[in-house]
Amino acid sequence: MRIMKDTRGVAMVTVLMAGAALTAVTSVAAIVAVRDFRAGRADRFGAEALAYGDAGIDAMISHLRSGKVLYGDIYSAGCGGSPAGTAWQTSGLTLPTSTVGAQGSFDAVLRVFNINATSRDQWFGTTACANRAGPGAPLYVGVISTGRGPAVSASRRELLQVLRLTPSGLPVGHYAINVSVNGNPEMHGVSMISETSFAGRDKLTFLGTDPYYKLSDFWPNNTWPAGRTAADRMPAAAHAVGGITIGPASGTPEFQRGVPNCTANRVQSGSLASQSLWDSDGSAFTANPDGTSKAIASGCSDQVGYPPHARFTSDDARRVVPAGRLTEEQYRGLKEAAQLYGLYCNYGTTTSYCTIRNGPRFSPPVVFQDADVAPLMPPTAGGTAAFIAYFEFNNRLSPLVNSVKWAAGNVWPCAYDTTTGLPTANNRNGTMIVRNGGFEMGTGGQLNGAILAQDGTFTYTGGPTVNGTILAREIRMTGGAIFSMDDCWVATRSNIFSSITPFRWAEIDR
Numbered sequence: 001m002r003i004m005k006d007t008r009g010v011a012m013v014t015v016l017m018a019g020a021a022l023t024a025v026t027s028v029a030a031i032v033a034v035r036d037f038r039a040g041r042a043d044r045f046g047a048e049a050l051a052y053g054d055a056g057i058d059a060m061i062s063h064l065r066s067g068k069v070l071y072g073d074i075y076s077a078g079c080g081g082s083p084a085g086t087a088w089q090t091s092g093l094t095l096p097t098s099t100v101g102a103q104g105s106f107d108a109v110l111r112v113f114n115i116n117a118t119s120r121d122q123w124f125g126t127t128a129c130a131n132r133a134g135p136g137a138p139l140y141v142g143v144i145s146t147g148r149g150p151a152v153s154a155s156r157r158e159l160l161q162v163l164r165l166t167p168s169g170l171p172v173g174h175y176a177i178n179v180s181v182n183g184n185p186e187m188h189g190v191s192m193i194s195e196t197s198f199a200g201r202d203k204l205t206f207l208g209t210d211p212y213y214k215l216s217d218f219w220p221n222n223t224w225p226a227g228r229t230a231a232d233r234m235p236a237a238a239h240a241v242g243g244i245t246i247g248p249a250s251g252t253p254e255f256q257r258g259v260p261n262c263t264a265n266r267v268q269s270g271s272l273a274s275q276s277l278w279d280s281d282g283s284a285f286t287a288n289p290d291g292t293s294k295a296i297a298s299g300c301s302d303q304v305g306y307p308p309h310a311r312f313t314s315d316d317a318r319r320v321v322p323a324g325r326l327t328e329e330q331y332r333g334l335k336e337a338a339q340l341y342g343l344y345c346n347y348g349t350t351t352s353y354c355t356i357r358n359g360p361r362f363s364p365p366v367v368f369q370d371a372d373v374a375p376l377m378p379p380t381a382g383g384t385a386a387f388i389a390y391f392e393f394n395n396r397l398s399p400l401v402n403s404v405k406w407a408a409g410n411v412w413p414c415a416y417d418t419t420t421g422l423p424t425a426n427n428r429n430g431t432m433i434v435r436n437g438g439f440e441m442g443t444g445g446q447l448n449g450a451i452l453a454q455d456g457t458f459t460y461t462g463g464p465t466v467n468g469t470i471l472a473r474e475i476r477m478t479g480g481a482i483f484s485m486d487d488c489w490v491a492t493r494s495n496i497f498s499s500i501t502p503f504r505w506a507e508i509d510r
Contacts, residue, residue: 053147056106067388078111079129113142169323198240199250209233228305237278274300280312338390399455402437
């Protein structure tokens with residue numbers, strides 16, 4: 001009996017010890033489970049914060065493509081120098097909004113970036129701004145986006161996205177499949193390019209030099225006579241792959257007497273007749289029998305220097321304007337931007353309508369006047385100094401029949417500070433995109449910006465004024481008008497003339 005009692009005692013102790021062990025194991029398991037839960041929750045919140053940070057980068061890129069941002073805004077972000085002391089030019093370009101929803105938010109800031117930086121403190125500021133590229137060269141900017149998870153969490157992620165901005169390849173100046181002139185317009189600083197024919201060259205007055213294109217763009221890898229270098233601005237002139245014609249009924253080739261041609265430029269407003277020295281085309285008269293370009297041995301009496309030859313081929317056209325057409329992807333992006341931030345019009349077979357910033361629908365006016373455009377611009381609530389207008393014709397008619405008529409004069413002027421290159425408060429910029437149609441300027445019409453109507457015809461009546469780019473299937477000039485391309489436009493052009501490429505990404509708080 002004593003032995004049995006001792007055994008029961010040992011068993012009881014064993015049971016108690018086993019229970020304690022099980023309790024300890026259960027406690028450890030519970031602690032591990034809680035920690036795993038907390039870690040999983042933290043990971044989830046961290047992933048959400050990371051996603052919001054990425055959303056901030058996407059939102060900034062979308063904002064840059066919206067048509068509301070000018071190249072000058074980006075070029076100056078974080079660099080200061082504004083006459084008006086605009087805050088973003090010192091602190092950086094920010095987004096209109098940063099709240100995504102109740103579950104999180106982001107803050108994104110863009111500044112000019114130093115691509116050669118070796119440490120974080122060298123990314124932005126004086127060195128980055130001092131080494132910015134000029135027009136036509138890549139510009140690097142950095143977007144720092146801070147994503148935050150739900151308000152109940154302390155999760156945040158800070159991301160850096162470096163973007164490279166390069167010319168999109170769209171034309172800067174006038175570009176068409178063919179050009180014909182019957183009036184006497186003046187071309188101030190404009191390079192005109194035709195993929196095929198250019199008729200009526202002697203009715204045009206070309207003045208000055210192009211602020212965007214250089215001599216090397218049209219004649220690369222050439223030596224230049226005294227007084228000229230490859231980096232000089234390109235004199236405003238006409239260029240046609242299929243040939244340039246002059247004279248009655250525009251039936252005489254400009255270069256039939258050889259090169260150079262010093263007299264095809266219309267002499268008015270004190271212009272030099274010899275501006276046409278810089279014309280070039282793809283005719284037989286500018287080529288040797290073996291197909292090589294005929295060299296020009298001397299210039300005109302009243303000009304400094306001369307081009308190496310007057311030959312302009314399809315390869316030359318593609319080099320100067322690599323992207324003579326908008327892509328479907330670009331059309332989609334521009335349409336979305338116009339619907340969200342600008343003017344959008346849809347011309348259908350039975351009904352047509354327009355909206356401003358996705359507002360109420362209204363019938364398109366027969367001719368767009370100042371009152372139709374005023375809601376898009378300051379001081380109207382939500383107005384902006386720059387906007388995109390997108391017109392699409394879905395009426396199954398020929399694009400050469402469809403046309404948007406524009407007589408508004410309040411998308412004007414181009415205004416900037418010549419020291420800083422920044423747009424001033426008076427600057428206005430409109431980008432007109434026409435799908436399946438053309439664009440007609442009317443009496444009193446003024447436009448600073450761009451007209452992209454690659455499917456249709458650009459024409460005009462009543463002597464309008466346009467400062468900027470025109471892209472069309474056909475350009476028809478039928479009277480007096482003034483077309484220009486100036487330093488202001490180049491400095492403050494819409495950012496749609498830049499391609500945005502992600503260059504480098506990093507999670508910088510880890």
